Amino acid sequence: MTDTTNTEPTTPPHSQWYDVWHQFKAHKGAMLGGIVFLIIVFGVFLGPLLWPYDATYIDIRSRNQGPSLAHPFGTDQLGRDLLARMMAGGQTSIAVGLTAMLLALSLGSFVGIVAGFFKKLDGPLMRLTDLFLALPILPLLLVMMMLFREPLSSAVGPERGIFILIVVAIGITSWMPTARIVRGDVLALKEREFVLAARSIGTSNKNMITRHILPNVLSPIMVSATLGIANAIITESALSFLGLGFPPDFPTWGRLLNDAVQYLQDYPERVFWPGLGISLTVLSVNYLGDGLRDALDPRIRGR
């Protein structure tokens, strides 16, 4: 028998985002992941303000040093401080990850919503998505890097050119999963009563998408955002690791790892920090996504 006498709500009413936050807090891994990710981001962007050494400052006399108080991570073959390089590299890696994710996300959401909402465009857009999914991503990225490196570097400067190239290359090769998920959700939403109600009072397509569809597909988009960051950071590091990313004097985590591998026999410990940077960031972001997925799913929430 259920007790029906107490129908008074025990807690004051609260917004949807309060519920989401409440559920998110309960997921220990996600909380930890979020905190670690924030620490990494703040450390990488604010650390250089506190740290006396510059990432590109060459001090040849103190080269190849092990960890010491002055250089906690040691120095590289040109005497550059590895902690400063780790922070500078992290800035690039995380900036690439975030921008590429934003690009892939907006492309994917756009294609997904348009394909799901307009029946005529569904077929062609989904065929396009399938075609993109059949492309060999890593080889194509390598080819793109090889081809457009020089012209872009000479047009807008080596660092910015490669940055734009990597972000665009990753963005246009990783929007497909988001598009598929968003399309599926939009298709399901379109059959719901509130959409019919909105339609019956004469809501235009534009308002329909921005007011009714978009807010409701926000949760899958946010989950793919976290996965997108992780994916973009790994891809950028892979490209830099293969020597086709940023120029050699420009540190990113993948580049530092590549440099360290060349000195593997003499200074094996150098491999550790950049690899840890990549792995920890990706791991924390993945856990964050895991928690977000649970928190944003109203069927799981409240359990």
Place this chain on the structure above:
Amino acid sequence: MLTFTIRRLILAVPTLLFISLVIFLLLELAPGDPMAQVPLTVPPEVKEKMRLALGLGEPGYIRFYKWLVQFFWVEPQILFDHMFGTTFAEGKLRIISWQHRGPVMDVVVERLPQTLWVVGLSYIVGIMIALPIGIYSAYKQYSMFDQAGTFITMIGYSIPPFFTGPLVIVLFSVNLGWFPFIYDTTHEVVDWDSFVYQLRQMIMPVMVLALQTTAQISRYMRASMLDNLNQDYVRTARAKGLSEKVVVLVHVLRNSMIPVVTVIALGLPAIFGGAIITEQVFSVNGIGAQLIGAIQANDLPTVQTLTFMFAFLIVFFNLIADVLYGILDPRIRYD
């Protein structure tokens, strides 16, 4: 089912053509000049002749057509000739690498076994590890084993092979000295000792690649088992007195394997992509290393052919996955 397979096969043709066109157009935009390495003392007329000799004189669409003919018509003939000793391809022009001045396919055939050994073995090892982990963590959901499994698969997802690779090299080659960290491609297996050496040099690349596979497939296996464990037929099977082993390993497992098998088929091309990095880390002389070398040497025919081969693998295994899904699961009807 047959009509579906045929329809998918027919649909694969435009897909492949589109991909080859994309790759070709990308390379067409290449600003890199294959003549850049030629000394400046060579007069321009001679350079022009050399360009023609490389087949660069004609407009793009003719070169694209020629490449298509060479890839889909001449190269299979060469293979056929090689296998049956016929002479269909006698005197026909093959895809020539600018780097080696020889047919691209010859180099590919030389290098493919290394990649296939490392990739294939790592995939099999990965699956062998992943399936039991997935089954057991689903059976004991939320147990210690399950939590640990989730954590390990998360790590497998997050740590890229270009970090695990150097890490195991530092640990097992530099510090412990157990395994060689440069893959010796010229090594031949003739007796027990050389076989052991081959095994030792393969362990690290295989395990690094297998970690990625394990992480993905054990996740799918676990989810699929969980879906099936709560089904009514499982209760029925238990109710009629079947042993737990039979229930889980025969009834549930067989049904859970349906989506997992397709995931296994779909994942294979991605593993080839991952092999590019692993080959670089362990200096395995496979097709991934060939692609990197060709990219660095601006060897466009090789790059085009290899990239397309990767694309072909993806389309092919997608097709296999779709067809397998239909065959294994009688509930799926495509027609």
